Amino acid sequence: GIQVEQSPPDLILQEGANSTLRCNFSDSVNNLQWFHQNPWGQLINLFYIPSGTKQNGRLSATTVATERYSLLYISSSQTTDSGVYFCALGEGNTPLVFGKGTRLSVIA
């Protein structure tokens, strides 16, 4: 099955800093999604991005499917960005496989 590796596993940032989270995967995929799990446990979908680049406010994501990686950029980080960021992948109609996540802590 698809292997998903996220890096770094943990990240501590000062408020206002920028960061890049990476997701590497082992096979071709046609379904890639980024999620944020906030400290209260809620999972929020950030992007559906099997290829290309998307932006939503201070967040943007790029997937280069041919090279099997996706990047999530967070600019001008805020304390509310804290939590765990997951990428999840699927191929065809197979269920999503989640990575282990990157735990982000933004300090004021």
Next chain:
Amino acid sequence: DSGVTQTPKHLITATGQRVTLRCSPRSGDLSVYWYQQSLDQGLQFLIQYYNGEERAKGNILERFSAQQFPDLHSELNLSSLELGDSALYFCASSVHFRDTQYFGPGTRLTVL
């Protein structure tokens, strides 16, 4: 608010018992997914239903079963509960298979 609702929010029960978790998908979504999140296993896909039919199965134990009803709400039944079943159980929904998945708030199950 994702539009996906799950009840109950918290559930505390004893080993050997049976519980039912309920999920209502977003209006218009035909696909419902169940996931288990535990500290040691991370987020694991359990089972998917699409318009009332089972479409995919993951690492779901035989003690667990699920169904999707004609009104598209879904229930996950967990029986003969063990301590290791303690986890956060999420339901998610999407319009079709490869669409954006929206997660409910989860049910935190504690088995004592």
